[in-house]
Amino acid sequence: MLEILGKTNIDFMGKRRWAFLFSGIMVMLGLAAVVQISRGAANLGIDFVGGTAVQLKFEQVIRIDEARKILEANGLGNAELQEFGQENKLLIRLKASTTIEEKVAERVVAVFTKEFPSNHFVVDSSTEIGPTIGKKLQEDALIAILISFVGIILYVAGRFEFRFGIAAALATFHDVLAVLGAFYLLEKEITLLVVTALLTLAGYSMTDTVVVFDRIRENLRMRRRDSEETIINNAVNQVLSRTIVTSLTVVLVLIPLTLAGGEVLHDFSLALLWGVIFGTYSSIFVASPLLLLWPKASGRLLKRS
């Protein structure tokens, strides 16, 4: 039997103050990101704020500073540029300050055709999104997320206890906020695909938390004499090897996707990678200790057994 961890007996709950401190900082960061997003100050993708993105693939090397210069000279100075090194790819993004009626994508293409006549290129992709659509997308995504949170709290509360539902939802929220905060700090663009990644990691984190909670419930029924802190600690230790093995396999999937999955999948996989790490951490150090914040809770589960 190959084992990464043998039988462990780590006092996770005892470290909850440190965990809360660290998580508190991450959550604050995430909340700051949310505030910035709602103020429109964060790097929101054009799928949410509207605008134009054109990706060009050149035959020869294209220097980003030259590209910027010629765009400025042609009145497209507010463009954001991003290059994908080895392949001579250039991504040009313009937020919706300029309206779609002006055919921004066509203008960009025309500028490059004119200024770099010898360096041929093909248009890999071009996206133009009106601001109204972005607004609708934002609202839809928010509603979907809120509804799923309420649904999860209700389900977990029904299957376990109310405090479990709250703790699971908070832990999941914590993970999403932490990754969002990290993306905000690194000034990465928050696109629809990144939001999908956040939803995916919410799913992961929830699964992780429920697995630990399940064990806690089982132990609460069996060993009624131990203190709740001991019971929770034991449960976390018992499922620890499962937690590690699962996270490890998922990380195994995500590392190649992040490194070699191509530019479209890169940010998506990166968000998931961080999400899995935070999710694993939070199910041990956040969700379970949160249960202890309601120590006098009557404990429907305890009574039942």
Added chain:
Amino acid sequence: MKKVGGRLIVLTLVVVLSVIFFIPSYQPFYQALPAWLKAVMPNKGITLGLDLQGGIHLVMEVDEDRAVEIAVDRSVVSLQDLLVDKKIPVESVTRTGPTQVTMQFQNAELKAQIQKMIEDYPAFLETESAGSANMLVWELRELEIKRIKDSAINQALETIRNRIDQFGVAEPMVQRQGLKQIVVQLPGVKEPKRAKDLIKETALLEFKLLDEDNQVKLDLPARIPKEKEAEVLRQAEAKLPVGDQILFERAVDKDTGREYRIPYLVKKRVMLTGDVLSDARVSIGQFNDPYVSITFDAKGGREFDRITGDNVRKRMAVVLDNTIYSAPMIQERITGGRAQITGTFSMQEASDLAIVLRAGALPAPLKIIQDLTVGPSLGKDSIDKGVQATLFAGALVVLFMMVYYRTSGVIADFALALNLLCLMGALSALNATLTLPGIAGIVLTIGMGVDSNVLIFERIREELRGGKAVRLAVDGGYAKALLTIVDSHVTTLITGVALFLFGTGPIKGFAVTLCLGIGINLFTALVGTKVIFDLMNQRHKVEQLSI
């Protein structure tokens, strides 16, 4: 331990069904099948989304207000004609607001006469003419405005469908979305710009007479560079005769290849529009220059006959979307119901023009509010890279499970393969469209599949450590892991359903694969692998479980 037989049959059935449904998604294999087999099999599988195969996704809005204005403009023109026919001397009939027509006349005695004419225009209501004896104001009825707006979108939908059909795209989708939006999806289009132009062009064809007498007085320049259009319009504005407008012809200098414009003074009154066309085709002229020959329907032919007869030796402009294509002299009465549109265009432009003329004009301009164009090369790039990385990642997981859990790991790998197969089968059966977020959903599902197996195996290990016999340990492990697996799947399913119900576009695609995946996962983890363990235990008594 229960009997294995029944579950084994179910498992086999599911696998066979999945394979049958998946086959059409893999075209090379599907095409190689004999015809009789194809006839009894499902014929449609998974479609790749635009992000994966390239193509165009457009969301457009019909400019409804403009459609109403255009309708009012038409009434103004026909009202003018009617007044001329009835020999009622009116000073002016103009559209004075989006839905308002104002008539002014010198002779106050005419008022009653004109007022009665509203009977011919039931769409309008007379409003208070501000006490003026020399003025009448008509307003379009609310109900009529609503009707025009509603028919505008339906007409636009119909027209776009026609145009795309004639352009030739493999599997186009043209749909109404909400009240006033139109969604067009053209997968795999090679010339995105051309396709977009074809869809967006209003293609309003009009025949208008030149005002040659006044053109001389106005002293318009013979040709101007294309940037100077606005300047010419500004200069002439004050001197413009009532009922006239300036339109430009687009032309190319044969020597320098530079584009220039020729300004013309044109009477605003529309003699004939493109809706009386019955056909439009590309023909090749004497000098190998393409032109479009049009055929009028019976009514249009009669009208054209009358108009050309009344205006011999005068010049008539062929106007498309407010640009003059040509302004030939009418040499004689044209009776055949045919005409030609010449101009400086390439073969392709001529054939696109013929398409839009055949398909008819849009009732109003379209506003593109979302435009996603993915070149075929990027689509291929992202598939190739994504698939390679996924395969590599998959291999790592398979290997890891085998090393860590030995024989049991192989069983888990089998479950993963089963999982993927069923998911593909289910997606094919639903004719789902696979997009990048959809693939993300699959990745999440696979992750959960691994997790279910890990949960079960860790439980079995605990039971074995507790000293239980293999058979009991396996049963116990499954039984104890069951609740956990169900709980974790249901919570994720709640997320999935919420996203499916309230999410849009790409998020919905994610939700579909996620929800399907969760259901299939439960099946493969709780039935699929258990059957194999049970089979192993049934054949010979297993003393040591490789786990």
